[in-house]
Amino acid sequence: xxxxxxxxxxxxxxxxxxxxxxxxxxxxxxxxxxxxxxxxxxxxxxxxxxxxxxxxxxxxxxxxxxxxxxxxxxxxxxxxxxxxxxxxxxxxxxxxxxxxxxxxxxxxxxxxxxxxxxxxxxxxxxxxxxxxxxxxxxxxxxxxxxxxxxxxxxxxxxxxxxxxxxxxxxxxxxxxxxxxxxxxxxxxxxxxxxxxxxxxxxxxxxxxxxxxxxxxxxxxxxxxxxxxxxxxxxxxxxxxxxxxxxxxxxxxxxxxxxxxxxxxxxxxxxxxxxxxxxxxxxxxxxxxxxxxxx
Numbered sequence: 507x508x509x510x511x512x513x514x515x516x517x518x519x520x521x522x523x524x525x526x527x528x529x530x531x532x533x534x535x536x537x538x539x540x541x542x543x544x545x546x547x548x549x550x551x552x553x554x555x556x557x558x559x560x561x562x563x564x565x566x567x568x569x570x571x572x573x574x575x576x577x578x579x580x581x582x583x584x585x586x587x588x589x590x591x592x593x594x595x596x597x598x599x600x601x602x603x604x605x606x607x608x609x610x611x612x613x614x615x616x617x618x619x620x621x622x623x624x625x626x627x628x629x630x631x632x633x634x635x636x637x638x639x640x641x642x643x644x645x646x647x648x649x650x651x652x653x654x655x656x657x658x659x660x661x662x663x664x665x666x667x668x669x670x671x672x673x674x675x676x677x678x679x680x681x682x683x684x685x686x687x688x689x690x691x692x693x694x695x696x697x698x699x700x701x702x703x704x705x706x707x708x709x710x711x712x713x714x715x716x717x718x719x720x721x722x723x724x725x726x727x728x729x730x731x732x733x734x735x736x737x738x739x740x741x742x743x744x745x746x747x748x749x750x751x752x753x754x755x756x757x758x759x760x761x762x763x764x765x766x767x768x769x770x771x772x773x774x775x776x777x778x779x780x781x782x783x784x785x786x787x788x789x790x791x792x793x794x795x796x797x798x799x800x
Contacts, residue, residue: 566603640762645681647755652682680732680744684757687724728780743772745783
């Protein structure tokens with residue numbers, strides 16, 4: 507068993523959907539992430555917006571790239587970037603490109619080490635991986651996406667999109683749909699209506715109605731599936747982690763190649779995944795209780 511460990515973690519905001527882009531909007535430098543040109547206010551908000559833009563860019567960005575992507579005035583962008591460089595949150599390389607600074611990595615590592623969800627879930631995920639011999643994930647809902655907090659590789663390494671700190675669309679991933687099942691019907695409908703659906707495979711759900719129907723089944727059964735909806739050849743079974751009183755919506759999953767893990771096998775693992783999620787939830791509830799907190 508091996509674990510994928512990075513510290514490029516963006517903590518979730520469950521109320522922020524991945525909204526459809528209005529016509530005529532510029533191409534995003536970071537595909538799949540909502541732009542923050544009109545809604546971000548204040549100096550700090552603008553700086554954080556630039557920091558996110560640089561951190562999640564698919565390739566290093568120069569000053570002109572940042573200006574074009576963020577939509578802010580050149581003077582404002584220059585001042586904000588200068589402040590971020592001075593604080594060590596981003597670095598300005600000799601080739602004039604920007605990258606995440608060491609100070610930000612230090613802060614992320616500190617937040618990472620203190621994440622109680624990840625630390626509580628870890629032994630349960632290890633037991634689930636041992637029982638199934640396949641890869642297991644822990645993820646949290648981030649608007650219309652999920653961010654992976656932990657991943658333990660299966661007995662045989664499998665190439666897939668998921669890595670710790672990365673995000674994936676919620677509507678076509680097992681952990682995403684399972685986490686969505688924790689939302690109230692009204693909140694689920696609101697997020698589903700605002701999603702910009704993209705067909706990754708022929709099995710991808712591409713309408714709000716189809717997503718709500720699938721998520722409703724997960725809410726009823728306690729677990730659900732991703733049958734090559736995000737990546738060809740990848741199957742998974744996922745279950746929500748209930749955590750009332752916490753500021754996140756989480757889920758876990760077991761993932762394997764479709765040729766080895768068929769729907770029948772996923773159904774056999776469903777109750778085990780649900781039971782594991784419930785154990786994590788029970789421990790979270792204990793940690794949150796007044797007795798546990800002293």
